[in-house]
Amino acid sequence: MAKFFILILTLIFxxxxxxxxxxxxxxxxxxxxxxxxxxxxxESVSVQSxxxxxxxxxxxxxxxxxxxxxxxxxxxxxxxxxxxxxxxxMSDGSEQTAGIVNFDxxxxxxxxxxxxxxxxxxxxxxxxxSNGKKIFSIGNPLDLGMTIMEGLSNGYMDKTLYxxxxxxxxxxxxxxxGPTIDEDGSVVGVNVAIAGNALSxxxxxxxxxxxxxxxxxxxxxxxxxxxxQIEKQLIAQEDLYIGSMLGRPWEKQRFxxxxxxxxxxxxxxxxxxxxxxxxxxxxxxxxxxEIKDDLYISSSxxxxxxxxxxxxxxxxxxxxxxFYYLADLRVSSGYRFELDSAGEKDVENFKCRxxxxxxxxxxxxxxxxxxxxxKLTQLYxxxxxxxxxxxxREMLVVELTLGGLTQASIKAFLDKxxxxxxxxx
Amino acid sequence: MAxxxxxIDSSESAQLRYEAFDQDIIRxxxxxxxxxxxxxxxxxxxxACIRIKDGRFECEDYGSLNGIYIVHAQGSGGExxxxxxxxxxxxxxxxxxxxxxxxxxxxxxxxxxxxLKEIKPVVPHHVFTGLVIVLCQFYFVYFILIHATSVRAxxxxxxxxxxxxxxxxxxxxxxxxxxxFTRFARHQPRFVxxxxxxxxxxxxxxxxxxxxxxxxxxxxxxxxYVTGFIVVSGCMGVFILxxxxxxAANMTFVxxxxxxxxxxxxxxxIPVMSFFGNRRNFVPDPGHYINLAAIPKRIIPSIxxxxxxxxxxxxxKQQD
Numbered sequence: 001m002a003k004f005f006i007l008i009l010t011l012i013f014x015x016x017x018x019x020x021x022x023x024x025x026x027x028x029x030x031x032x033x034x035x036x037x038x039x040x041x042x043e044s045v046s047v048q049s050x051x052x053x054x055x056x057x058x059x060x061x062x063x064x065x066x067x068x069x070x071x072x073x074x075x076x077x078x079x080x081x082x083x084x085x086x087x088x089x090m091s092d093g094s095e096q097t098a099g100i101v102n103f104d105x106x107x108x109x110x111x112x113x114x115x116x117x118x119x120x121x122x123x124x125x126x127x128x129x130s131n132g133k134k135i136f137s138i139g140n141p142l143d144l145g146m147t148i149m150e151g152l153s154n155g156y157m158d159k160t161l162y163x164x165x166x167x168x169x170x171x172x173x174x175x176x177x178g179p180t181i182d183e184d185g186s187v188v189g190v191n192v193a194i195a196g197n198a199l200s201x202x203x204x205x206x207x208x209x210x211x212x213x214x215x216x217x218x219x220x221x222x223x224x225x226x227x228x229q230i231e232k233q234l235i236a237q238e239d240l241y242i243g244s245m246l247g248r249p250w251e252k253q254r255f256x257x258x259x260x261x262x263x264x265x266x267x268x269x270x271x272x273x274x275x276x277x278x279x280x281x282x283x284x285x286x287x288x289x290e291i292k293d294d295l296y297i298s299s300s301x302x303x304x305x306x307x308x309x310x311x312x313x314x315x316x317x318x319x320x321x322x323f324y325y326l327a328d329l330r331v332s333s334g335y336r337f338e339l340d341s342a343g344e345k346d347v348e349n350f351k352c353r354x355x356x357x358x359x360x361x362x363x364x365x366x367x368x369x370x371x372x373x374x375k376l377t378q379l380y381x382x383x384x385x386x387x388x389x390x391x392x393r394e395m396l397v398v399e400l401t402l403g404g405l406t407q408a409s410i411k412a413f414l415d416k417x418x419x420x421x422x423x424x425x
Numbered sequence: 426m427a428x429x430x431x432x433i434d435s436s437e438s439a440q441l442r443y444e445a446f447d448q449d450i451i452r453x454x455x456x457x458x459x460x461x462x463x464x465x466x467x468x469x470x471x472x473a474c475i476r477i478k479d480g481r482f483e484c485e486d487y488g489s490l491n492g493i494y495i496v497h498a499q500g501s502g503g504e505x506x507x508x509x510x511x512x513x514x515x516x517x518x519x520x521x522x523x524x525x526x527x528x529x530x531x532x533x534x535x536x537x538x539x540x541l542k543e544i545k546p547v548v549p550h551h552v553f554t555g556l557v558i559v560l561c562q563f564y565f566v567y568f569i570l571i572h573a574t575s576v577r578a579x580x581x582x583x584x585x586x587x588x589x590x591x592x593x594x595x596x597x598x599x600x601x602x603x604x605x606f607t608r609f610a611r612h613q614p615r616f617v618x619x620x621x622x623x624x625x626x627x628x629x630x631x632x633x634x635x636x637x638x639x640x641x642x643x644x645x646x647x648x649x650y651v652t653g654f655i656v657v658s659g660c661m662g663v664f665i666l667x668x669x670x671x672x673a674a675n676m677t678f679v680x681x682x683x684x685x686x687x688x689x690x691x692x693x694x695i696p697v698m699s700f701f702g703n704r705r706n707f708v709p710d711p712g713h714y715i716n717l718a719a720i721p722k723r724i725i726p727s728i729x730x731x732x733x734x735x736x737x738x739x740x741x742k743q744q745d
Contacts, residue, residue, distance in 0.1 A: 357730060410737065411734050415730060
């Protein structure tokens with residue numbers, strides 16, 4: 001076992017060694033040396049077990065001890081302050097507890113504060129970045145120790161809902177919340193997510209500046225109202241997000257005998273499968289669309305998720321009764337909600353109802369289930385399963401999932417969704 | 426002390442069967458509620474009765490199909506059907522269908538005492554048998570009937586045949602158990618007999634409830650479904666209960682135990698079986714509406730989108 005561990009450690013060492021070797025420029029070296037004491041390892045610690053639940057990086061931006069990290073690193077402490085607190089390790093290994101000062105759920109930023117800060121701070125840079133500009137990212141990948149790596153900026157993404165910078169950095173888990181600096185040493189973004197092999201996203205500095213201004217202006221109250229604040233931020237964002245989605249005409253495509261909404265905004269991605277040979281007796285092409293940018297609220301809950309998938313079930317061999325029996329199994333196979341791993345402590349039970357709704361001049365069996373989020377009581381998850389009726393051998397089955405939205409948005413979205421479906425035989 | 430003693434010679438067994446009765450009237454027939462039950466197809470369900478009136482035997486035919494013939498102790502009679510009430514004396518033989526009963530009064534017991542069945546209550550045995558019946562009915566009929574023939578995948582004719590055979594087999598086993606139960610109960614004291622009789626009827630109600638469920642095959646929405654279910658099941662229930670009461674009214678023994686049996690078992694059985702067998706009833710899903718395949722879409726009643734969206738409020742309200 002020990003040998004195995006040594007092997008793994010050696011492998012990890014070799015794996016990261018070239019990355020460190022690449023950063024051979026004296027610039028990176030000097031930046032790293034200069035700012036090392038302004039870097040912190042941030043942990044969300046379970047009160048009960050005193051063990052870390054999530055780990056990330058933070059960097060100091062004020063002499064008063066304000067540290068920037070990602071919201072998702074400290075989310076558990078914000079949502080359940082009674083069960084989690086924040087622990088911060090300085091570069092010399094000393095440990096401190098930290099308090100939440102302010103956060104931005106939508107852009108995944110949080111500012112925390114410690115009592116005895118270091119003297120070094122990171123200066124905030126500008127958000128104007130040209131493609132190909134050299135940048136350095138610092139963080140604590142896989143909890144291995146502070147690491148600096150070099151990459152290139154690739155400008156801002158237009159396929160994502162929230163403005164993000166794409167870089168060629170190969171960020172790893174644990175580097176979340178770490179700073180990305182330019183050659184002058186000022187912060188241009190905050191590490192946030194891994195996009196793929198050697199591709200990562202950064203939160204642009206402008207959002208951090210916005211948040212920092214709020215903190216300096218003395219905004220944000222005690223941590224008791226943190227869930228209220230999350231709700232407020234989410235609802236403000238939802239108005240923009242769902243509002244813009246509802247305002248635009250939706251892209252649609254033909255699916256079976258219906259014309260259905262597909263990539264309804266540019267952030268949506270759709271996947272299709274022909275489903276010719278699902279079984280001998282039935283064909284079932286399907287189409288799935290979802291938005292990638294759902295917001296992280298806690299390890300088990302996310303918000304602003306929208307996804308829908310369609311199946312067009314057809315059978316030539318079955319008589320109508322058997323066909324409907326079978327289709328029924330497909331539609332009613334339990335109310336699964338696979339959006340997230342929300343448990344009893346996060347959400348209420350589903351409440352369901354069924355109606356036959358006239359959609360596109362066709363009767364649709366519509367089963368709607370909603371549940372309330374326990375901590376964020378203004379937000380609901382919705383799962384709609386619907387199936388077209390009245391055709392003896394064909395059926396359109398739709399499953400629509402909305403996560404973490406307000407009642408008004410859910411109603412507006414469903415209303416539009418139902419009305420956008422068209423029938424064309 | 427028994428008042429009437431019968432020696433029965435029927436096709437049921439090679440030996441004579443002796444029965445002793447304490448009461449003044451004995452009803453004879455195939456049906457379960459008779460005092461003297463004879464399994465002879467040539468006998469009516471309620472065929473005749475033997476009475477002691479003013480210290481004398483008399484026999485009354487209930488208008489049976491094959492009638493009764495009495496050969497008196499002196500050897501006279503037996504040539505023609507008896508009509509109405511006929512007096513007779515101890516030792517006379519009554520012929521019904523293919524069965525002959527020799528009737529004695531208590532002073533003339535000729536049977537060896539060992540053959541007179543000493544009746545002891547066997548309540549645990551009865552409870553056990555009752556449970557077996559309930560379980561068999563539930564598993565065999567319900568599960569096999571529904572699941573073996575259901576369309577889950579690409580079902581071949583062989584599978585359907587297999588399902589149908591299994592169902593048939595289950596029904597045979599069930600019937601056999603039912604018969605065994607009846608045979609068992611026949612030799613129990615009257616209280617147990619009548620209670621189990623009630624239980625049997627209560628058990629019978631359940632498949633009728635299932636029938637009620639499938640009778641609502643053409644329901645198009647929940648309201649119609651629920652109404653249909655209640656009406657059909659209710660009719661079944663009324664039919665069974667009235668049938669039962671009619672029988673009970675015809676009986677000479679205490680009816681309350683039997684009726685109590687029906688009510689108690691129904692009260693226990695129906696929710697229990699509903700829970701295990703029919704759990705999906707309590708969740709609205711399209712499962713009950715497979716029938717919609719048969720209905721042209723123009724006729725299916727539906728609500729407009731605006732109404733559907735408005736109804737979301739009822740869901741949200743439940744959460745607050």
